[in-house]
Amino acid sequence: MQKIIACIDESTWSTSVQDSAIWAAGLLQSPLMFLHSIERQPQPLSTDLSGTIGLGARSKLMTEIASLDQLRAKVSLELGKELLEAAELKANEAGCLQVEAVQRHGEFIDTLLSLESSARLVIIGHSGTKAGKNFHVLGTHVESLLRQVSTPVLITHHDFTVPKNFMLAFDGRETTELALQRILNSKLLNGLDCHLVTIKNKQADQQEKFDQAAERLISGGFKVTTSFLEGDISKQLLNYQQNNAIDMLVMGAFSGSRLRQFFIGSNTLKMLENCDVPVLVMK
Incomplete structure (x- = not known):
């Protein structure tokens, strides 16, 4: 049976994605999947520090940068798990009977495309983590998503209300x-x-x-x-x-x-x- 795939992240828009997904799942009587994708974060510092600082200091800094990357990845993983658990619990309490939580590593669009064959509806927030409540800032993935998927896509507003x-x-x-x-x-x-x-x-x-x-x-x-x-x-x-x-x-x-x-x-x-x-x- 085809699913509703609701894409959640650390942004404040994820609440409306969850609420929209629960609303749609109830109407369509479809299984619900909450998806959290962990993308590789850009390096904050250049890895080529030759000529700038001494060899010993460079080696120490590179080790610290690697440790920070590992810590960042661990935090993202744990935060994503908590987000998924909370979303799954919310859906179950709302009466959704078939709910699953999926966490994947990799580019968001690639992850979603790999799951699209099982989807009847994709739900995504209008904006991302840096937008706050500013709906004029379109999320970086929205346009690319619409170009590539063949499944209907619901782009949510910040605060979900059941439409009349x-x-x-x-x-x-x-x-x-x-x-x-x-x-x-x-x-x-x-x-x-x-x-x-x-x-x-x-x-x-x-x-x-x-x-x-x-x-x-x-x-x-x-x-x-x-x-x-x-x-x-x-x-x-x-x-x-x-x-x-x-x-x-x-x-x-x-x-x-x-x-x-x-x-x-x-x-x-x-x-x-x-x-x-x-x-x-x-x-």
């Missing part, structure tokens, strides 16, 4: 058609009010596709509010989200290198950096 509605940014192209179909096939967004929003483009049949999308959502049991807007894509979508108290943004994306064609580009990166609600990327 969502906005589907629809442009009539293949990406958002696939996103629409995933929404209809999944139980994750069932019962939430849907705001179907599009920005006018040059497609001759855009209005027709937009109307058809609304009909499909209504037939699927959603209460739908439609808006056909004009102007700058990211600005109009962000304004709509804020003015209509939208709890979650849903967008489609190409997989692999085609991400640049719609999702990964200046408009969407602006939205990820400036949107103050969770973003669900359907792929």
Whole structure:
């Protein structure tokens, strides 16, 4: 059975990742995996100190640097274990029956890609350990993750609240058609009010596709509010989200290198950096 993979770290965003994962696991009735990846930390000092200090002193400092690296790795390992244990306990207390905690050494993206075949949803925090609560600082892994995975990704906001509605940014192209179909096939967004929003483009049949999308959502049991807007894509979508108290943004994306064609580009990166609600990327 495919799992929800929730990626946690030492940042304050991990709480919302855990809460989002517990919420999604309950709706989808899926096993839940909490993943903590220990990446190699960059060396704080140059290892080539020749010509700067004497041989004896250099040898002593290099030994101390090696000891610090070992201590840092040990602390990261123990802290990760505590984070995973706390997350697993929280999920069990919330009623999740199938929960596992996994800790891996290596680059985060590589680790996640090695587990992706068993995933139905990946959850990651919007920002990392250095961002605090500043949602304008996009995590270093987010863009790379969206470029490489083929699984839907939920990018959480700092403080999770159960959504009452969502906005589907629809442009009539293949990406958002696939996103629409995933929404209809999944139980994750069932019962939430849907705001179907599009920005006018040059497609001759855009209005027709937009109307058809609304009909499909209504037939699927959603209460739908439609808006056909004009102007700058990211600005109009962000304004709509804020003015209509939208709890979650849903967008489609190409997989692999085609991400640049719609999702990964200046408009969407602006939205990820400036949107103050969770973003669900359907792929």
